[in-house]
Amino acid sequence: MINCPNCRNQEPDGAIFCSECGMQMIRSEGQDTQSIWPEPDDLGTAPISGRAVDMANVWISLHLLDNGQILSISDRAEFTLGRTSENQPIMPDVDLTPYNAFDHGVSRLHAVIRRLNGAVSVMDLGSSNGTYLNGARLAANNDTPLSHGDILAFGKLKIQVILNI
Amino acid sequence: MLPKKPNFYALLGLFRSAKPDEIRRAYLKSAKKLHPDKNQAAGETELFLDVQQAYQILSDPQRRAAYDATLPVEDSEAGPKSPLEYKIEISRPNIPSGNDKQLIYALLRLSAGADYKQIQAVPPLNVCLALDCSTSMQGPKMEMAQASAVQVLRRLKPDDIFSLVSFGDKAEVAIPAARQIDVHRAEIRVRALTTGGGTEMYTGLKAALDEVRLYNNPGAVNHVILLTDGRTYGDEEKCYAEAKIAADEGIGISGMGLGSGWNDVFLDHLADLTGGGTMFVREPHDIERFLSEKFNNLSRAFAQNVEFYAEVAEGAQANYVFRIQPDAGQLSFQEVTRLGPVLLDEPLAVLFELRLDGERQNGQSFELLKGHIEASIASILAPVPIIPVRIDVTVDDSAEPVGPPQAIVQALSKLTLYRIQEKARLAVEAGDYEKATQHLQRLATHLLSQGEKSLARTILLEAQHIEQQKSFTDGGEKHIKYATRSLLMPGERIS
Numbered sequence: 001m002i003n004c005p006n007c008r009n010q011e012p013d014g015a016i017f018c019s020e021c022g023m024q025m026i027r028s029e030g031q032d033t034q035s036i037w038p039e040p041d042d043l044g045t046a047p048i049s050g051r052a053v054d055m056a057n058v059w060i061s062l063h064l065l066d067n068g069q070i071l072s073i074s075d076r077a078e079f080t081l082g083r084t085s086e087n088q089p090i091m092p093d094v095d096l097t098p099y100n101a102f103d104h105g106v107s108r109l110h111a112v113i114r115r116l117n118g119a120v121s122v123m124d125l126g127s128s129n130g131t132y133l134n135g136a137r138l139a140a141n142n143d144t145p146l147s148h149g150d151i152l153a154f155g156k157l158k159i160q161v162i163l164n165i
Numbered sequence: 166m167l168p169k170k171p172n173f174y175a176l177l178g179l180f181r182s183a184k185p186d187e188i189r190r191a192y193l194k195s196a197k198k199l200h201p202d203k204n205q206a207a208g209e210t211e212l213f214l215d216v217q218q219a220y221q222i223l224s225d226p227q228r229r230a231a232y233d234a235t236l237p238v239e240d241s242e243a244g245p246k247s248p249l250e251y252k253i254e255i256s257r258p259n260i261p262s263g264n265d266k267q268l269i270y271a272l273l274r275l276s277a278g279a280d281y282k283q284i285q286a287v288p289p290l291n292v293c294l295a296l297d298c299s300t301s302m303q304g305p306k307m308e309m310a311q312a313s314a315v316q317v318l319r320r321l322k323p324d325d326i327f328s329l330v331s332f333g334d335k336a337e338v339a340i341p342a343a344r345q346i347d348v349h350r351a352e353i354r355v356r357a358l359t360t361g362g363g364t365e366m367y368t369g370l371k372a373a374l375d376e377v378r379l380y381n382n383p384g385a386v387n388h389v390i391l392l393t394d395g396r397t398y399g400d401e402e403k404c405y406a407e408a409k410i411a412a413d414e415g416i417g418i419s420g421m422g423l424g425s426g427w428n429d430v431f432l433d434h435l436a437d438l439t440g441g442g443t444m445f446v447r448e449p450h451d452i453e454r455f456l457s458e459k460f461n462n463l464s465r466a467f468a469q470n471v472e473f474y475a476e477v478a479e480g481a482q483a484n485y486v487f488r489i490q491p492d493a494g495q496l497s498f499q500e501v502t503r504l505g506p507v508l509l510d511e512p513l514a515v516l517f518e519l520r521l522d523g524e525r526q527n528g529q530s531f532e533l534l535k536g537h538i539e540a541s542i543a544s545i546l547a548p549v550p551i552i553p554v555r556i557d558v559t560v561d562d563s564a565e566p567v568g569p570p571q572a573i574v575q576a577l578s579k580l581t582l583y584r585i586q587e588k589a590r591l592a593v594e595a596g597d598y599e600k601a602t603q604h605l606q607r608l609a610t611h612l613l614s615q616g617e618k619s620l621a622r623t624i625l626l627e628a629q630h631i632e633q634q635k636s637f638t639d640g641g642e643k644h645i646k647y648a649t650r651s652l653l654m655p656g657e658r659i660s
Contacts, residue, residue, distance in 0.1 A: 001265060012520070014257065014268035016569055017581040019588075021607045024578065027568050080614075089607075090614045109613075125613065141622060 006089045023089045059115060063160035064099055065151070070162070078114035080125070081154060082107055096157060105129035105155025113146070120146045120163060129155035173219035173232065178548035181233070185224065187551070192220040194541065195548045198383040212547075247550045248278045248542060249468055249507065255556055256573050259564035260525065267521045268484075269533060271556050272573050275504075275540075276512035277467040287464050287509070288543035289324035291385040293342065294456075295373035296358070297393035297423075298331040303360040306394055306423060309449040313456045314355045318348050320460070326385070328376035329355065332369025333362030342376040366397030367404050370418075370435075374411050381414060384543050386463050388441070392421040392452070396428035404435055412439040412503055415470050415541070421446055421455060425640025429647075433494060440471065440503030442492030445647035447640070462491065468507040468540040468549065473515075474500065475536030475554065480523035483534070485584075489514040489576050493653040507540070516576050519556070530559040576653070582611055583649045590642050598635050602628045608649070620648050 001010050004018035004025060011018055016026045057074040064071070071094065073079060082092030083101035088108055096106050107127035114121060121143040124131035131138045132153040138144050146152075148163040174181055177191040199213035222228045256270035294317065296310055314329060321327055328342035329351075339354050340346060373389045381387050389411070397404070408418055420432035420443035429443065436443045446455050475498075477483060483498040491511045496502055498517075507513040519533050534556040540549050585608045592601035605628035612621035627641045 012266040012268045013261070014270075016256065016270065016574060016577050019581065019584060020604075022581045022585050022611050024574070090610060109610075141618065 021089060059163070059165045060113065060120060061162040061164065062094075063162055065158040065160055066099065069099070077116070078112060080109055080112045082110040084108070096154070099157060101154075101157060104157035106157055107155070110154045111152075114143075115165070118165060120161075120165070122146050122152060127154070172236075173223055175550075176215055176219045176547065177223070178550040179223075180551070180553075181236075183223075188220070188223050190539075191548055191551075192216065192224070194383075194539075196220075198541070198548075247552055248281050248545060249540060249549065249552065250276045250278050251538070251552050251554075253554065253556065254570045254573060255558070256569035257567060258558060259561040260521070260531075260558050262525045262527045262529075262560050262562055264522075264524045269519045269521065269556070269558060270569065270573050270577065271517040271519065271534070272489075272570070272576060273515045273517070273554070274512050275468070275471065275507050275538070275552075277507060277509050281467065281545075282509060288466060289322065289326070289385045290460075290463055291326040291342070291377055291380050291382070291387045292460075292463065293328040293330060293373040293376040293389050295330045295332060295336075295369045295389055295391045296339075297333075297364055297369070297391075297395060298358055298360050299333045299362055299364040299395055300360055301364075301395050301426065302423075305449040306452075307358070307360050309452045310392060310423075311355050311358060313453040315352050316453060317456060317460060318346065318351050318355070320457075321346065321348075326380045328373070330369060330373040330376060331358050332365060332372065333360070334365055334368075335362075336365075336368040336372035338372060338376060342379045364393060364395035364397050365400065366391075366393065366431075367400035367407065370404055370407055374407060374416060377416050378414065381416060383415060383541055386466050386469065386543065387414075387416045388463055389416065389418045390421060390456070390459060391418060391432070391435075392423065392446075392456075393427055393432070394423040395426055396431065401431055404431075405438060408435050408438040412470075417441045417469070417506075419443065419459060421452070421459070422643070423449065423452065425643065429643050434497070437494065437497055438503070440505040442488075442494050442505065445643055447644065462506075462508065465508040465510060466506045466543070467509045468513075468542050471504040471507060471513065471538060471540040473502040473504055473536060473538050473554070475502065475534055477519070477534050478521075478531050481519060481521045481531070481533050483517055484520045485518040487516050487580055487583075489516055489580070489653050491654070493650045504538075514576070516573070516580060517556075521558075525560045527560055527562050530557060532557055579649075579653045582608055582652065583646075586645050586649045590637075590646070593631060593635075593637060593642070596635075598631050602632050605631070605645075608645075617652065623648075 002013060002015065002025060003010055004021060004023055006023040007018060007021040009018055009020035017024050058072040060073050062071040079093035081094045081096060083097045083106050084091055084095050085108060090109055092109055109125050110127040111125055111131045112123050123143045124138045124140045126140040133144055134151050146161050150161045152159045152161060177195060179188060179191055195216045199209050199216060201210050201213060222232050252274045254272045260267045294314060323345055326342055326344050327346055329340040331337050331339050339358060340351050370391060377387050377389055411418060418436050418439045419441040420436045422429055422432050422443060423446045432443045444455050446452055486496045486498045488494050488496055488505055491508050492505060504513060504515055532555065536554050538552040538554060542549055585604050589601045589604035592604060605624050609621040609624040624645055627637060627645060630638050
C-alpha cells in the first residue's frame with residue numbers, strides 16, 4: 001500500500017495517480033519537471049543578486065515593493081504565482097513564500113501572468129484575498145492586460161511590474 | 166521444378182502452432198469474405214478455393230501432420246507478417262514479493278503498417294442512420310437532424326450503401342438500403358419525416374440492423390448510427406442481445422445522444438458491445454458537425470472488428486479497460502473484448518489496469534494476461550494474421566525500481582480525471598453530496614492547472630449546484646463526463 005502524500009488516501013502498490021484527488025504519486029521514466037513538483041532553480045525566478053539570469057530573455061520582472069528585491073522571469077511565457085504549503089497538489093511556478101506570502105494573504109494558487117502575442121495579462125485564480133491592479137480588485141478568472149509600471153497586489157503583497165518586451 | 170505451393174498457414178493468417186479452433190475461426194472468417202456469392206474482384210474465387218483446400222488439410226490432424234512434414238523447419242515459429250503494427254508497454258516489469266495487492270498498467274497500441282498508410286484505400290460504407298422521431302424530438306432537434314441527414318446523403322460516394330430508419334413507437338424504413346440513392350427523392354423522404362410517440366429503441370435498432378444486414382459484407386464498413394434524445398424503457402436487455410449478434414456479424418453500432426434526457430449508461434454500453442463509441446451532442450445545431458465527424462471516422466477505418474481474446478492469470482483481474490483513442494470510452498473486458506477500429510491515420514490505443522492479488526514468492530513470474538488479437542481489413546483480401554499478446558511480470562525484490570513509461574503516465578493523467586468524474590457521479594447517486602463536491606473541486610483544480618479554464622469553471626458551478634440543490638444541473642453530469650473524456654483525445658474539445 002502507498003499513501004497519497006496529498007490526501008492520505010491509500011492506493012495499492014503500483015498505482016501511479018491517486019484515485020481520490022488525482023495527484024501523481026510516481027514519476028515517469030525521464031520525466032524531469034512536472035508542474036506539481038517544481039524545482040525552483042529551473043524557473044528563472046531567483047533574485048538577481050543570487051543567480052545569473054539570462055537578462056537578454058527576461059520579458060518581465062517583478063519588483064517586490066516590500067524589500068526591493070526583483071524576480072526576473074525568462075524561460076516561460078506563462079507562470080502561476082502563489083505560496084507553497086505541505087501536501088499541496090499543485091505548486092505555483094513562482095513561490096512567494098520567502099516574501100512572507102502567508103502573512104500577506106497570498107493564496108496557494110493565487111494568480112497567473114502570461115504573455116501572448118506580445119501582450120501581457122494577469123488573471124486571478126479565485127484567490128481568497130483577491131488580486132488588485134493599481135488598487136482596483138480584479139474579477140476572478142478574467143484576463144486583465146498589464147502595462148509597464150503597474151502595481152499588482154496579491155492580497156497585501158505589492159509588486160511592481162517591469163516589462164521588457 | 167515443382168510449382169511453389171501456397172503456404173496454407175500464411176493463407177489463413179495462422180501460426181504453425183495454431184490450435185484447431187483457431188484454424189476453424191480463421192477459415193470461417195476468410196470464407197465469409199471470399200465466398201463466390203459475395204466476392205466481386207477478379208481472382209477472389211481462386212483464392213476462396215485455396216482457402217478451402219487449406220482448411221481441409223489443416224483441420225484433419227493426420228493430413229496436417231503430413232503437410233507440416235513438407236514445410237521447411239526454419240520458419241516453423243515465424244508467423245506471417247501483419248499489416249498491423251503492434252506495441253505494448255507496461256508500467257513496471259518487476260513486482261515485490263508478499264501478498265500486497267499490486268497494480269500494473271499496460272498500454273496497447275495498434276496502427277496501420279507503414280506500407281499500408283500510403284495506399285489510402287478507404288472501404289465503402291454500408292451505414293444505416295436510425296433516427297429517433299419520438300415526440301420529444303419535435304422542433305429544432307428534428308429540423309437539424311433532417312438537415313444533417315440530407316448533408317450525409319449528398320456526400321455519399323457511388324460505392325456507399327446508405328439507409329435511414331425512423332423510429333418512435335414503431336420503426337419505419339424511410340430510405341431502404343441501396344447504392345447510388347436518388348438523392349432528390351431521398352431528400353423528400355427525409356423532409357417528410359414527422360415526430361410522434363415514445364422511444365422504442367429496440368424496434369428502431371432491429372430495423373436499422375436489418376437494413377445493414379441486407380448488404381453486410383467484410384469489404385465494407387458495416388455500421389448503424391443511432392441518434393436519440395430519449396431513453397428506452399424495458400427493452401434494454403433485448404437491445405444488448407441484438408448488439409451482441411450484430412458484433413458477431415461484423416456490424417458496429419455508434420450512439421449519438423442529443424440534449425440532456427438520454428440514457429448515457431445504456432447508449433455507452435450498447436456501443437461498447439460492438440466496439441463502437443458514443444458522442445454527446447449538446448445542442449441541436451451540433452448534430453451536423455458530429456454526424457459528419459462520425460462519417461469521416463467510419464470512412465477512415467483500416468482494420469475493423471478488432472477483437473481481443475484474452476485470459477488473465479489466476480489471482481489477476483482486469484480492473485479497468487479504457488480506449489484512449491480514436492474514440493475514448495470504457496471497454497467491458499470479457500472473453501472477447503471488442504476494441505473498435507484502427508484508423509488509417511490514427512492508432513488504436515487501449516489502457517489496461519490489471520490487479521494481482523495473492524501470495525508471491527521472490528523469483529516467481531506471472532503471465533498476467535495472455536491472448537491474441539484478431540482483426541479484419543476491408544481493403545486486404547488475405548486474412549489478417551492473429552497478433553499474440555502477453556503481459557508478464559516477475560517477482561524480484563532486488564530489482565531497481567524504474568519509472569513507468571511516459572506514454573502510460575500521460576494517458577493516466579487524463580484518465581484519472583475522468584475517473585474522478587465517475588466518482589463524483591456515484592457519490593451524487595449515493596446521496597453523499599459533500600464527497601461529490603469535493604471530487605468536482607479537485608477535478609476543477611487539475612483542469613485549471615492544465616489550462617482547461619472554461620471546463621474547470623463549469624465544473625465548479627456544478628459543484629456549487631450540487632451543494633445547494635443536491636443534484637447535477639440538467640444534463641450537467643453528461644457534459645462533465647463527455648468533456649473530461651474528450652480531454653483524452655487529440656484534437657477537438659468539447660468545452
